[in-house]
Amino acid sequence: EAGVAQSPRYKIIEKRQSVAFWCNPISGHATLYWYQQILGQGPKLLIQFQNNGVVDDSQLPKDRFSAERLKGVDSTLKIQPAKLEDSAVYLCASSLDLATEAFFGQGTRLTVV
Amino acid sequence: GNSVTQMEGPVTLSEEAFLTINCTYTATGYPSLFWYVQYPGEGLQLLLKATKADDKGSNKGFEATYRKETTSFHLEKGSVQVSDSAVYFCALTKGAAGNKLTFGGGTRVLVKP
Numbered sequence: 133e134a135g136v137a138q139s140p141r142y143k144i145i146e147k148r149q150s151v152a153f154w155c156n157p158i159s160g161h162a163t164l165y166w167y168q169q170i171l172g173q174g175p176k177l178l179i180q181f182q183n184n185g186v187v188d189d190s191q192l193p194k195d196r197f198s199a200e201r202l203k204g205v206d207s208t209l210k211i212q213p214a215k216l217e218d219s220a221v222y223l224c225a226s227s228l229d230l231a232t233e234a235f236f237g238q239g240t241r242l243t244v245v
Numbered sequence: 246g247n248s249v250t251q252m253e254g255p256v257t258l259s260e261e262a263f264l265t266i267n268c269t270y271t272a273t274g275y276p277s278l279f280w281y282v283q284y285p286g287e288g289l290q291l292l293l294k295a296t297k298a299d300d301k302g303s304n305k306g307f308e309a310t311y312r313k314e315t316t317s318f319h320l321e322k323g324s325v326q327v328s329d330s331a332v333y334f335c336a337l338t339k340g341a342a343g344n345k346l347t348f349g350g351g352t353r354v355l356v357k358p
Contacts, residue, residue: 136288165345174249174334174348175289188345223289227344234344236289 134158136237138224144243150212153240157205157226163187165234166199166209167223175223181207182230214244247272251335251349258325258356266320266352268309268335276339278302278311278318279346283332292320292333325356 137156145151157164162183167175178197180187183204192199196215201207211218221241225234251268258264270276280292280302293302298313309320318335335349 163344167346172350174336174350175346176348177345180345225289230344232344233291233294234346235291238286238288 136224136226136235138222138237138240140240141238142241142243144245145214147216147244148213150210151214151242152208152210153222153224153242155207155209155224155226155237157207157224158235160228161226161235162204162229163227163234164201164207165223165225165227166207167225169221169223169239171220178209187230211242214242216244218242219244247276247337247339247347249335249337249347249349251333251352253350254332254353256352256354258354260327260356260358261324262356264320264322264325264329264354266333266335266354268318268320268349270316270318270335270337272316272337272339272347274339275313276337277344278309279336279338280307280309280318280320281334281336281348283334283351285331289334325354327356327358330354330356 164181166178169175179189181201199209221239223239225236227234248271277296279294282292293304295302295311301310336346
């Protein structure tokens, strides 16, 4: 079974630029998550989707971050404009539904200079 | 709100030593508790879990017991190997949003031959 796919693996941008990350969840998984993991810290949930609807985006900095899952499968997370403090690993995870275990992708490491 | 506190690392051990990583949590009601592991260059993987008080989760020689009276979920392994070198995260899920994870800060473990 294929796992959660994320791209790109690495990205370096200058502050105030924009960037987008892509996630393809495990086939059939209805629930998709984006987490932010700052170096030396545990992951923090940014947004959670159930199919193409948002379940929880309370921790998403909506002035600069946006995410979508238009067809209930792939998802994109965008940052515009980026700040230095956005440097982190962005993890995507998926699960069959709200009650089952989440599986994580390898993440996208973002460096903002 | 929910929170997880785990011992800071790095923890450096010799091969075949006993490993304990302390984890305590704050949550109302009865959360589910997890240990995730992140090997170098890889994504987060679920190591073990426990869903109710006094449950013991186990996998790959690791064990953790859900202790409601002390709000703890300490991870133990009797004899570590070099291949156990990784970052370990304690986490919980709670509430109507299902399996949204709240993570601790992570503990880096380095096992030397």
